[in-house]
Amino acid sequence: MTTRTKTGGLWLPRRAFLAGGVASFAFIRGASAAPPDTIASGKTIGRGQMLVVSEDAAGRIVALDSSSYLGPHKTHPNDVIVVGSYCGTRILAPMFTRGVKAVIATDAGIGKDNAGISGLLHGETIGVPVATIAAMSAETSNGRETLLIGTISRANKQARALGVEIGMLAYEAAARLAKAPAGKSIPTPLGTGEKPTVVEQTAKGRIWATPGTTAIKEKVPNDVICSGANSSRVSSDGILRMGAKGSIANDAGIARNNTAVEGVALLAEKGVPSAAVSTMSARLGEGLSTWNDGIISVVNAPAAKLGVKVGMPAKEAARLMLG
DSSP: OOOEEEETTEEEEHHHHHHHHHHHHHHOOOOSSOOOGGGTTOOOOOTTOEEEEEEETTEEEEEESOGGGOTTSOOOTTEEEEEEEEOOHHHHHHHHHHOOSEEEEEOTTOOGGGGGGHHHHHHHHHTOOEEEEOGGGSOTTOHHHHHHTOBEEEEOHHHHHTTOOTTOBHHHHHHHHTTSOOOOOOOOOOOTTOSOEEEEEETTEEEEEESSSSSOOSOOTTOEEEEEEEOSHHHHHHHHHHTOSEEEEEOTTOOGGGGGGHHHHHHHHTTOOEEEEOTTTSOTTOHHHHHHHOBEEEEEHHHHHTTOOTTOBHHHHHHHHHO
């Protein structure tokens, strides 16, 4: 039976912390080399920023807090890209399309139908080394910490061939991945369902299903957003930009310091009802799965006042937020 605990103003499932914490602890091993000075602080890199962690004749290791920050930055086929985002195919698709030597991202608790690691599996089919860190081993949306203390949970065959092992710290794994040959551009579509869809419309407003919070550009002050993205601060930035009435996204394995659901708490500070669905109940990257399949795992105070509860179907929660 799942019990609930109130942490930082959020109702969360206690079982998620216990299971995730134990799993992450089992991965941890001692580091054999000191981390680069560029990541030693463990601080977030910052909104929109990309950090060059190291660079030599063979190429670079670069890091971003979120894959959504990649757009304006020039990357190269000789780069190893590390992101504090989940390892979904639609998340890694722009990197594969540009050309990348290798990628490290978070496993987001693996997720329903392996959606949290679909990019790792796709990378294997197209020959790109990809590895993931355990969701509870490092903060989500923190590229430095992903590298500094993130522990490898999965690696595809190309990454394993380069010496990446389960339990290895991510910065050591990145150094091994940097020895791979240069990548090449492999055009990769984002996948089906990338367009926002109105799934319900009433006199009080609309409910949207969308893969993430960057797809809707206009203000939607009367609407509730069901997103396939994680519920991090990056997600909450998008909800605030849209001015939405309410928000539901994926808990992406909760992550260290609750950072995969930090956006739910940040929206509470703005008085916006928000909740997250369990990563094992709905497929990451698919707003329609959040809407159709999602079961609420995290609730903020404004949502709780409207009757939203842990264990409730996302459809019911979204309708309560709509009013």
